[in-house]
Amino acid sequence: MNWTRPKIVLSNPFFRAFTFIETIVGIAVVSLTMGLLGFLIFSGQDAMQNADNHLGKLGVNRQAYDALRSLSARIQPPYWADPDSVASETGGEIRFAYLDGQPDQKAVFRQSDRGFEIAINQEATIKFPAAQCTVSLAKHNETVIGLSVNFTWLGQSYDLVLPWGSQTL
Amino acid sequence: MKAFVSLLCVATLLLFCAFLSSFTFKWGAYFEQSQRRQVIIDRDTSARTVFAEMLTTIQKDFDPAKSLIGDFIQGLPISDQIAREVIDHSGRINLNWMNRFILEKSELKATFKDGTPESLQEFRFKSGPFAQITSFKDLINENALTDLYTVWGPININTADEFMIEKVIGLRTGDEAFGSHVRDLVRNWRIQQRLVTGQDLDINLGADAKKLGDLVTAGAELNVNAASETILRALFMSGAWPIQNPAGRLAVLLDRRKQGILSKEDLQNIVGLPNTHLIYGYLGTRSSVVEIRLKQAEAVTRCVLMLKTLENGKVDPHILALGS
Numbered sequence: 001m002n003w004t005r006p007k008i009v010l011s012n013p014f015f016r017a018f019t020f021i022e023t024i025v026g027i028a029v030v031s032l033t034m035g036l037l038g039f040l041i042f043s044g045q046d047a048m049q050n051a052d053n054h055l056g057k058l059g060v061n062r063q064a065y066d067a068l069r070s071l072s073a074r075i076q077p078p079y080w081a082d083p084d085s086v087a088s089e090t091g092g093e094i095r096f097a098y099l100d101g102q103p104d105q106k107a108v109f110r111q112s113d114r115g116f117e118i119a120i121n122q123e124a125t126i127k128f129p130a131a132q133c134t135v136s137l138a139k140h141n142e143t144v145i146g147l148s149v150n151f152t153w154l155g156q157s158y159d160l161v162l163p164w165g166s167q168t169l
Numbered sequence: 170m171k172a173f174v175s176l177l178c179v180a181t182l183l184l185f186c187a188f189l190s191s192f193t194f195k196w197g198a199y200f201e202q203s204q205r206r207q208v209i210i211d212r213d214t215s216a217r218t219v220f221a222e223m224l225t226t227i228q229k230d231f232d233p234a235k236s237l238i239g240d241f242i243q244g245l246p247i248s249d250q251i252a253r254e255v256i257d258h259s260g261r262i263n264l265n266w267m268n269r270f271i272l273e274k275s276e277l278k279a280t281f282k283d284g285t286p287e288s289l290q291e292f293r294f295k296s297g298p299f300a301q302i303t304s305f306k307d308l309i310n311e312n313a314l315t316d317l318y319t320v321w322g323p324i325n326i327n328t329a330d331e332f333m334i335e336k337v338i339g340l341r342t343g344d345e346a347f348g349s350h351v352r353d354l355v356r357n358w359r360i361q362q363r364l365v366t367g368q369d370l371d372i373n374l375g376a377d378a379k380k381l382g383d384l385v386t387a388g389a390e391l392n393v394n395a396a397s398e399t400i401l402r403a404l405f406m407s408g409a410w411p412i413q414n415p416a417g418r419l420a421v422l423l424d425r426r427k428q429g430i431l432s433k434e435d436l437q438n439i440v441g442l443p444n445t446h447l448i449y450g451y452l453g454t455r456s457s458v459v460e461i462r463l464k465q466a467e468a469v470t471r472c473v474l475m476l477k478t479l480e481n482g483k484v485d486p487h488i489l490a491l492g493s
Contacts, residue, residue, distance in 0.1 A: 079321070079323075079384070082342065082343065083382075085343075101300055163488075165491065166488075166489060166491070169323055169383040169487070
């Protein structure tokens with residue numbers, strides 16, 4: 001019995017079947033397209049996930065920044081006070097006087113590898129375990145004028161000075 | 170062949186859609202980041218930015234010989250959304266430091282609730298100095314408190330109360346003996362009726378003067394260009410100084426300052442006392458403390474500036490307080 005190629009009858013008289021080469025190239029193009037499509041969609045999702053993570057960190061840093069700014073603004077030494085008596089730094093700890101302008105009202109800032117915390121009058125402690133910033137005392141002409149905060153934001157490093165709510169003479 | 174081309178077109182379209190969706194995800198996240206960043210930046214702008222710009226402009230362009238600091242600040246262009254109020258505290262008497270004798274001799278004693286400033290000295294020595302003018306509300310009538318007096322400004326070595334000088338310098342330096350030493354110096358100068366200058370302070374205090382920073386000044390207590398008529402009348406008519414025809418000279422001063430800013434020489438000509446007289450510890454022609462209040466929506470932001478006059482005649486502003 002002789003095998004013969006079946007004749008395809010189509011309504012379009014100009015249609016012909018794909019050649020072997022066309023089929024192979026077609027399969028390659030579709031595979032490549034599907035691969036790229038998958039890659040781009042997943043990479044888009046990854047980018048979004050990364051952005052979410054990044055925004056999450058920014059959110060933590062922003063809260064930490066706001067808390068530090070608020071703390072710094074509440075430190076209000078009178079203009080006749082000794083500038084060196086306003087804050088003292090030892091290790092990862094900064095102690096503040098003149099909270100809300102009162103010499104006996106105090107606050108403490110503690111920093112560790114696991115973020116930082118702010119204690120106010122030994123009553124309330126606010127913790128920022130995921131905060132990624134470095135805090136120290138800011139000086140101008142050897143005089144402490146506020147807090148210096150370093151943090152990374154959108155891949156860039158920032159050094160900000162958060163001045164006390166009032167300054168000494 | 171035609172179908173193959175169609176297949177390629179579909180594949181290209183799919184690729185394009187994939188790129189588009191990918192960029193949408195990435196740019197969407199980017200815009201969200203930008204918006205969040207903008208919110209934070211916006212929080213830092215407004216009133217504080219206006220103050221920062223004002224400081225720069227004051228340092229650069231303000232000439233105290235040509236205008237009052239209040240008029241200069243009122244003339245600065247700022248947003249229509251922000252209302253401003255400027256108070257020149259150099260036209261007021263500082264209740265933290267001013268010696269009580271000048272208050273006793275002048276008609277300002279009528280502003281005290283018990284008719285005499287005697288209680289002032291004990292009150293501020295025991296509990297002061299004070300950062301709020303309202304701390305004196307039990308001693309002084311309310312209207313006078315807000316119009317004639319202040320708690321802002323450096324300690325004037327020529328006019329301040331000796332006990333407060335001793336107390337505050339002791340507190341500031343942590344060295345009570347140094348406070349007593351400065352008080353003894355001040356007492357001697359006053360016995361001699363001497364007008365103390367900055368040079369006197371440098372010579373007599375030596376390296377210890379640095380401990381005081383800008384807290385102690387030998388500049389004049391009041392700016393006659395900015396002081397109210399009530400304050401000037403009280404000082405001119407107090408009888409504490411040998412001014413000939415004080416009422417007439419006061420009238421000349423009030424008339425002359427309407428024509429422009431009075432200089433130190435103008436003031437000396439009007440007062441008619443030599444330039445080494447102690448009265449120039451009280452009366453001067455420069456503003457040293459100004460308060461600016463900016464109102465945006467319902468929020469008021471306040472900034473108190475001390476203006477240090479430099480050798481070139483310009484001023485160097487220093488923020489004493491900034492907040493709500």
